Amino acid sequence: SPIIFWFRRDLRLSDHPALRAAVETGRPIIPVFIHDGVSQQLGSAPKWRLGLGLEVFGQSLSEIGSRLILRRGDALEHLQGLVSETGATAVYWSRAYDPASIARDSKIKSTLSKQGVQTKSFAGHLLFEPWTVGTKTGQPFRVFTPMWRSVQGRDVPTPDMSPSRLPVPENWPASDELTDWHLGVAMNRGAQIVCPHVQPGEQAARDHIDGFLERICTYSSNRDRLDLNGTSNLSEYLSLGEIGPRSVWHMVQRAALMGVNGTENYLRQLVWREFAYHLMYHNPQLLTGNWRPGWNNFPWNTDPDHPDVIAWKQARTGIPVVDAGLREMYVTGRMHNRARMIVASYLTKHLMTHWKIGMQWFEDCLIDWDPAANAMGWQWVAGSGPDASPFFRIFNPHTQQERFDPNAAYLRRWIAEGQQNPSDTARAYFDATPRSWGLRPDMAYPSPIVELSEGRNRALAAYEGLKNQ
């Protein structure tokens, strides 16, 4: 009898423990993706990127003689329906670690098991599942460096190759058409993001890391530079599971064995991703509230319609490097890590706005959106998170720009105002924003909505107030 293989954020064929287990049974496999409550809640850009990923993944399955069945609606109902339509007796999937997916998967597991359907879940999204690492006293980690030290020398299972064929069922169940889901059109922003650069899929991810490995030796020196292509840009592939972290780990380790520099620093960043999942799994409130409850009394602005927030979202704060980062994200769905820290620091400190407002905007705009990394990143910058940057360390955007964009190339790439011949990217921002924002490239660049020293002093005074409570 067939196995229903439920793909979620694991849109790949290699380095896939769950798929390998299904193939090893020798039984027919019915690959399914269900656009359910969890994926329907994705923000605009991640939903758009999911659509691209599903299209390419469907083609990859066809190339090995299979196909991707698409269903929309409640996952349990669809899985039950598919079981009765196809005579399948098992459902396999890769584990997810966010609270919404865990709740859904547990309910599905218990209901299907009671109905005599075997359910099996597997690792694959992480290098180390959250419960397999801990402090010497068996507690979850709350600080990054000890976690990094504890996993650094661990064995990571060697990833499997992709299967050359998938055994197929006698009859295929009905499938939706991907185009009917309107994943791209569902973007509630003004225009489609301008992303000719996005190359979805597993093969593209592999090509991408091959290219990056040729320049990983400059990772340590260039990774913070806003103007250079110094990082791997792998996050969107990892987020959708178009590449597995074990593959990345092993490819980088092979480079290390050949004596290439920069590899350890890179693996350390990959473990930051693991740390985020570790924190979220053990304390799901990472996603919803201040990790340190003392921050509940901080006088954050919590109004999403506050003019400062609108100016920040529209990338018209009058602080060029902040606006450049936000425009980069709006146009491409990506933002450099250094820029993420700068714009987040500016929102939470100079504008004293709650990190959740920024987190939600990123959720809507980033094609690499990841619940754990996004929440951890915001709480880290805001100072409310575990192992966070102290609040009083307030980034000065000008100093940051001078250090990490010394020739102002990043600013020229994204800020059109005041330039004789703005670059295509800088102009693209004005094409991408909705008409209701009323933005034009020939407008004057705005004055700062809050002067840096004024914002900084206000934030520090509020912080002193919090400490004295």
Ligand code: FAD
């Ligand atoms: P590289 O420097 O090449 O790093 C390699 C990989 O390591 C990344 O692909 C990513 O998987 C992981 N990684 C690197 N830095 C971090 C980090 N600080 N935290 C967790 N994982 C990390 N990352 C996301 O994937 N999705 C998000 O939604 C997200 N939101 C963020 C929000 C804020 C406020 C901040 C400060 C950071 C956020 N990050 C997020 C982390 C980081 O900015 C991105 O992972 C990184 O910019 C992706 O680019 P890259 O693949 O070129 O990174």
